[in-house]
Amino acid sequence: MVNSESNRHMSQSERTCAMCQLRGFCLPGHMGEDVLGAISTIIKARPPVPRGTYLFNQGAPMTAYYFLRSGSTKAIVVDDDGRESVMSFLLPTDIIGAGAMQRPVYYDSVVTLERSAYCVLGIKDLTALFRDKPAIQDTFESKITSRIHLERHARTRLNHTTAEQRVADFILELSDRMHQLGRDPDALYLSMSRYDIGSYLGLAPETVSRTLRRFGDAGIVSVHVKQVQIIDRKSLTEIIHSPAAARKLA
Amino acid sequence: MVNSESNRHMSQSERTCAMCQLRGFCLPGHMGEDVLGAISTIIKARPPVPRGTYLFNQGAPMTAYYFLRSGSTKAIVVDDDGRESVMSFLLPTDIIGAGAMQRPVYYDSVVTLERSAYCVLGIKDLTALFRDKPAIQDTFESKITSRIHLERHARTRLNHTTAEQRVADFILELSDRMHQLGRDPDALYLSMSRYDIGSYLGLAPETVSRTLRRFGDAGIVSVHVKQVQIIDRKSLTEIIHSPAAARKLA
DNA sequence: CGGACGGTTGATTTGTTTCAACGTGGGTGG
DNA sequence: CCACCCACGTTGAAACAAATCAACCGTCCG
Numbered sequence: 192m193v194n195s196e197s198n199r200h201m202s203q204s205e206r207t208c209a210m211c212q213l214r215g216f217c218l219p220g221h222m223g224e225d226v227l228g229a230i231s232t233i234i235k236a237r238p239p240v241p242r243g244t245y246l247f248n249q250g251a252p253m254t255a256y257y258f259l260r261s262g263s264t265k266a267i268v269v270d271d272d273g274r275e276s277v278m279s280f281l282l283p284t285d286i287i288g289a290g291a292m293q294r295p296v297y298y299d300s301v302v303t304l305e306r307s308a309y310c311v312l313g314i315k316d317l318t319a320l321f322r323d324k325p326a327i328q329d330t331f332e333s334k335i336t337s338r339i340h341l342e343r344h345a346r347t348r349l350n351h352t353t354a355e356q357r358v359a360d361f362i363l364e365l366s367d368r369m370h371q372l373g374r375d376p377d378a379l380y381l382s383m384s385r386y387d388i389g390s391y392l393g394l395a396p397e398t399v400s401r402t403l404r405r406f407g408d409a410g411i412v413s414v415h416v417k418q419v420q421i422i423d424r425k426s427l428t429e430i431i432h433s434p435a436a437a438r439k440l441a
Numbered sequence: 442m443v444n445s446e447s448n449r450h451m452s453q454s455e456r457t458c459a460m461c462q463l464r465g466f467c468l469p470g471h472m473g474e475d476v477l478g479a480i481s482t483i484i485k486a487r488p489p490v491p492r493g494t495y496l497f498n499q500g501a502p503m504t505a506y507y508f509l510r511s512g513s514t515k516a517i518v519v520d521d522d523g524r525e526s527v528m529s530f531l532l533p534t535d536i537i538g539a540g541a542m543q544r545p546v547y548y549d550s551v552v553t554l555e556r557s558a559y560c561v562l563g564i565k566d567l568t569a570l571f572r573d574k575p576a577i578q579d580t581f582e583s584k585i586t587s588r589i590h591l592e593r594h595a596r597t598r599l600n601h602t603t604a605e606q607r608v609a610d611f612i613l614e615l616s617d618r619m620h621q622l623g624r625d626p627d628a629l630y631l632s633m634s635r636y637d638i639g640s641y642l643g644l645a646p647e648t649v650s651r652t653l654r655r656f657g658d659a660g661i662v663s664v665h666v667k668q669v670q671i672i673d674r675k676s677l678t679e680i681i682h683s684p685a686a687a688r689k690l691a
Numbered sequence: 692c693g694g695a696c697g698g699t700t701g702a703t704t705t706g707t708t709t710c711a712a713c714g715t716g717g718g719t720g721g
Numbered sequence: 722c723c724a725c726c727c728a729c730g731t732t733g734a735a736a737c738a739a740a741t742c743a744a745c746c747g748t749c750c751g
Contacts, residue, residue: 270597272682272683276600276601292586293582293586298593336542336543339542342592342593342596343548345596346592346596346599347518347520347526349599349600349643350526350599350640350643351526353738353739354739384697385697385698386697386698393599393600394739394740395741396698397698397699397700397739397741398738398739398740400699401699401700401739404699416697416698432521433522603706603707604706604707634730635731636729636730644707644708645708645709646730647708647709647731647732648706648708650731651707651731651732654732666716666729666730
């Protein structure tokens with residue numbers, strides 16, 4: 192989804208925060224060399240892993256946070272009856288593993304949706320870092336806060352909304368996050384399957400497919416399987432705020 | 442909903458945590474006299490207010506937390522288009538106003554659903570109290586954690602579920618909370634309207650009404666408008682875990 | 692090359708909403 | 722204190738959106 196790992200032959204030591212193109216969007220933010228150094232000593236950069244790799248499992252002891260350098264993941268929860276549902280999609284610079292929130296075990300499992308590279312930050316190391324560099328804690332908490340907002344939005348998105356409203360909202364959510372990563376907010380790559388999108392939005396995969404096609408027919412987006420280009424952003428926001436707006440595209 | 446304010450002629454000074462029947466379920470927990478005293482000096486007990494009273498408004502500066510002594514409330518969010526939706530129902534001993542979470546303004550508005558009495562705890566006073574009595578902070582955070590669980594559950598409840606599953610789940614959620622308050626978990630009083638329940642569950646009020654009647658016809662609960670008695674708890678859990686279970690009551 | 696999974700499209704079914712009418716109970720004002 | 726009134730609740734009939742069932746296709750991977 193986001194490729195900042197184009198050079199696959201970097202040595203382990205070269206994968207430092209100072210070298211990372213995502214630095215400004217990630218935990219270090221735009222802080223000085225000292226902060227950068229402090230993080231780099233405790234964060235562990237891992238080589239890329241293939242699609243379908245579990246970063247951690249629901250219920251496992253909560254030992255570390257994860258950050259993507261490239262690729263994308265989904266966070267899934269398996270309920271008592273074995274049905275899995277997608278709780279969120281995690282992109283580079285997102286804090287991964289924070290769903291637990293002061294809890295001893297991970298709340299969900301996180302799986303890569305494509306070949307991805309990530310960094311690991313031990314929870315104890317992080318707490319120590321907070322003491323040394325309080326500015327880091329501020330960045331951390333602001334990231335947590337915006338995630339809480341996303342989660343709340345995810346709930347209201349399910350309440351009294353049509354399939355078109357949900358899909359439109361999903362597209363704009365992804366677009367916003369691309370924008371936050373300094374990337375083209377109109378060119379989206381849907382690394383997740385239609386099943387995953389459906390699970391996330393509370394829809395059948397067929398409905399996701401059909402809705403995307405209708406948007407495409409109406410000239411709101413262009414859809415080529417996983418490649419989505421936003422053409423008429425205004426229509427998308429209109430659809431979200433009034434289900435009747437979508438009626439026009441029949 | 443919960444009446445611990447039966448004696449309406451208590452003087453202000455008598456409405457202390459030490460006197461409160463809910464003490465053990467509330468912030469003070471089962472801690473010693475010193476903690477009780479410390480809280481009592483900073484918490485402000487207010488006389489009962491009628492139904493429809495706003496404790497605070499969405500967007501207003503976040504200055505205090507609230508705790509119900511009696512009655513019940515709903516937390517509502519008004520979106521851009523003016524549509525209001527119920528985010529949660531707050532009962533006695535719940536921390537009210539924590540939706541903001543480190544933010545300068547309240548995230549939602551909280552309205553009483555019936556005549557209710559509450560206490561006010563200034564956010565600055567609370568922070569000071571945390572320094573003095575760290576045990577209080579633990580209780581506070583554990584209450585926040587269980588609320589986060591409820592919120593997460595509220596989301597999964599909307600995903601791929603039928604009206605019957607949602608209503609059954611709602612009934613058991615209320616029942617659990619009654620149980621936590623040491624009250625009869627089978628005798629429920631729905632202080633909120635069918636509209637509110639529908640808004641909370643993502644259903645039309647008519648659907649809530651019909652579903653409750655069907656449960657009543659099947660002998661799972663007995664419904665007398667706002668009075669609900671749980672008769673067959675096992676069936677309710679079965680319905681939640683398998684929509685097919687509800688089919689039998691056709 | 693073949694198989695399996697993901698994606699699309701169509702036909703049908705079904706649960707829920709919407710619209711409409713009627714009942715009811717609590718609160719208010721005469 | 723009673724009567725009116727209005728918001729809330731219930732019930733029925735019709736409309737509709739999405740799920741389900743089913744078939745087919747493309748493509749990526751073994």
